[in-house]
Amino acid sequence: MENAPAPGTGTPTPARDVHIRPGGPADAPAILAMLDSAVAWMNARGNTEQWGTIPYSQRPRGPARVEEYTTHHTPYIAELAGTPVGALVLHTGPSPDLPLPPAPEPERYVRLLVTERRHAGRGIGAALLTRAAEETRRAGVHLLRVDCWAGDDGALVAYYQRNGFTPATTFQAGPTGTWPGRLLTRRLP
Secondary structure (H helix, E strand, C coil), X not given: CCCCCCCCCCXXXXXXXXXXXXXXXXXHHHHHXXXXXXXXXXXXXXXXXXXXXXXXXXXXXXXXXXXXXXXXXXXXXEEXXXXXXXXXXXXXXXXXXXXXXXXXXXXXXXXXXXXXXXXXXXXXXXXXXXXHHHHHHHCCCCEEEEEEECCCCCHHHHHHHHCCCEEEEXXXXXCCCCEEEEEEEEEXX
């Protein structure tokens, strides 16, 4: 979940002063804090639909999901001056919680993208997505996919488009089946 730059600003430029490193279980508290901050930020802007109103750390499966991300998936942490300011989690397919089938070919899937809101606009999300593409290529895989919330004005979908992704299918998810989602793909040489 990365907020999109203002319309018309073009492709986000990855931050030059950000350091991206592999993540692990010790990063779970920082990721939970970023997720909680993102929920609070979205709610302050009137968006209570994308991630709800309950801080991620207080959700029944929130901490366990982040622990799974840091132990059974491939996490990356973006840092500025040694402080975590973003996280990206790669996996080999979509979450089983979503009505999305795996791709018919090997893929890498962005399961999580979150940045610390106080550093918004610095290209941290773009830098993490660049790293995801590099790691996908390095694995010999040519398909990178991500899903996101497609509600409101579609700003998040547009953000991923500016970062090289192409909209694919739409879907509805959530307990009531009313959460509007969008699957996006990126082909890598």
